[in-house]
Amino acid sequence: MQGKDNARARFNRLVGEYSKDVFRYAFWLCHNKTMAEELSQETFLRAWKSIDSLQDDKAAKSWLFTIVRRENARQYERKRLDMVDDVDFDRVGATREEYDTSTEAFVLRRALAELPEEYREPLVLQVIGGYSTEEIANQLGIKAGAVMTRLFRARKKLREMLGEREQ
Amino acid sequence: MNCQEFEQRAWAEPNCEEPGFVQHKQDCPDCGPMALELQAFDREIGSGLAVDCPDDLAARIRARHAIQYDNERQAERGSSLTEMTQRLQDRLFGRGPAWIGAYAAFATVLLVVGVLRGGLSGGGADVMALEQLAAEHYAEERFATKVSMEVPRADLAAMFAEFGARLDGEIMGVTFANGCVMEKGIKGVHLVLDTPRGKVTVIVIPHRAVDSDTTMQVENQPGRLTPYNNGTLALIGPDGKSMDMAEERMRNAVTWL
Numbered sequence: 171m172q173g174k175d176n177a178r179a180r181f182n183r184l185v186g187e188y189s190k191d192v193f194r195y196a197f198w199l200c201h202n203k204t205m206a207e208e209l210s211q212e213t214f215l216r217a218w219k220s221i222d223s224l225q226d227d228k229a230a231k232s233w234l235f236t237i238v239r240r241e242n243a244r245q246y247e248r249k250r251l252d253m254v255d256d257v258d259f260d261r262v263g264a265t266r267e268e269y270d271t272s273t274e275a276f277v278l279r280r281a282l283a284e285l286p287e288e289y290r291e292p293l294v295l296q297v298i299g300g301y302s303t304e305e306i307a308n309q310l311g312i313k314a315g316a317v318m319t320r321l322f323r324a325r326k327k328l329r330e331m332l333g334e335r336e337q
Numbered sequence: 338m339n340c341q342e343f344e345q346r347a348w349a350e351p352n353c354e355e356p357g358f359v360q361h362k363q364d365c366p367d368c369g370p371m372a373l374e375l376q377a378f379d380r381e382i383g384s385g386l387a388v389d390c391p392d393d394l395a396a397r398i399r400a401r402h403a404i405q406y407d408n409e410r411q412a413e414r415g416s417s418l419t420e421m422t423q424r425l426q427d428r429l430f431g432r433g434p435a436w437i438g439a440y441a442a443f444a445t446v447l448l449v450v451g452v453l454r455g456g457l458s459g460g461g462a463d464v465m466a467l468e469q470l471a472a473e474h475y476a477e478e479r480f481a482t483k484v485s486m487e488v489p490r491a492d493l494a495a496m497f498a499e500f501g502a503r504l505d506g507e508i509m510g511v512t513f514a515n516g517c518v519m520e521k522g523i524k525g526v527h528l529v530l531d532t533p534r535g536k537v538t539v540i541v542i543p544h545r546a547v548d549s550d551t552t553m554q555v556e557n558q559p560g561r562l563t564p565y566n567n568g569t570l571a572l573i574g575p576d577g578k579s580m581d582m583a584e585e586r587m588r589n590a591v592t593w594l
Binding site: 174178179181182185186189190193194197198207210211214215218274275278279281282293294296297298303317318319321322325326328329 | 348350351375382384391395398399410
């Protein structure tokens with residue numbers, strides 16, 4: 171029972187520490203706030219089932235992001251017929267301090283949403299997750315060189331898109 | 338590292354800390370400013386990606402986990418929560434298929450049959466509507482009295498902040514907490530408090546106030562509605578004393594702004 175209680179305390183700590191990052195990553199995977207919430211909840215429930223396999227809490231974020239990706243793939247399979255393309259930025263909470271509501275930020279979010287998935291995903295992992303190129307490569311199951319190329323192109327493309335809009 | 342290699346790297350990883358990259362950034366008059374500009378661009382990207390997270394997400398994950406944990410413990414003891422409780426959980430967390438409508442209908446019937454009103458002092462249609470609301474919510478989340486979850490103070494404070502109340506003190510004995518949509522998108526708080534006389538369900542319904550204390554009975558349990566600033570506190574517990582204790586804790590810990 172003691173072991174269970176410890177695991178539970180550990181789980182609660184992980185929720186407190188990483189639920190926001192998990193939600194943000196989930197949002198950029200599925201583009202929908204409601205689905206991101208569901209995805210986040212499912213991710214943590216799945217994480218609970220295998221919490222004993224997480225040996226070092228320093229690896230927790232990476233471990234959770236892997237679960238998010240898998241769970242998103244699973245849910246996408248289930249729900250792809252209902253998926254909408256529009257990103258629901260207007261419902262992501264425009265009144266809170268950390269959420270930049272300026273026009274520039276809105277334009278940037280649109281541009282990010284329009285980036286091809288293969289470019290956006292490593293960029294999100296790098297910027298939100300703080301991962302190194304090697305870590306992203308492990309997450310995505312591709313070579314580090316390919317990650318570098320995608321990140322390079324992601325920023326170039328983003329800059330290009332923002333430049334076009336400014337003109 | 339030459340300029341071409343540096344540029345490739347800077348666009349891929351502007352905050353790279355490898356010695357060769359850092360050295361080139363310091364030494365090269367052309368590449369240094371470019372790297373700084375890309376770092377600034379990265380901060381912009383960071384703010385663009387910073388989609389805001391619902392305040393109560395962690396609380397909801399913990400609530401759902403508490404139920405799962407409880408189920409696991411029940412299963413270990415060779416039993417499980419009833420099918421009804423499982424359905425109620427699914428309804429709460431929005432994961433139910435087609436039977437949801439049927440369950441909603443069932444809950445409504447349960448209200449009509451189950452809410453036996455006691456000696457009322459408040460009266461009026463609005464009181465009845467609030468009784469119904471409290472009883473319906475209690476029925477929908479009946480499992481809440483069966484779980485025991487740790488609720489961090491910050492999560493609890495965020496639930497009250499949703500409708501302009503501030504958590505100043507400690508609410509003692511919280512075993513369940515969830516920020517729930519009561520009606521028409523209005524968020525309230527659903528708590529279960531453990532008292533020496535048993536568990537008391539406390540439902541804070543903001544923006545709809547009763548004039549005075551009103552007793553009610555919900556599923557054979559005593560309950561009451563009591564004015565709570567600009568809202569109503571619905572209490573359902575084993576007896577009047579336990580509800581008094583819960584009410585006192587709520588009044589001592591929460592300040593309305």
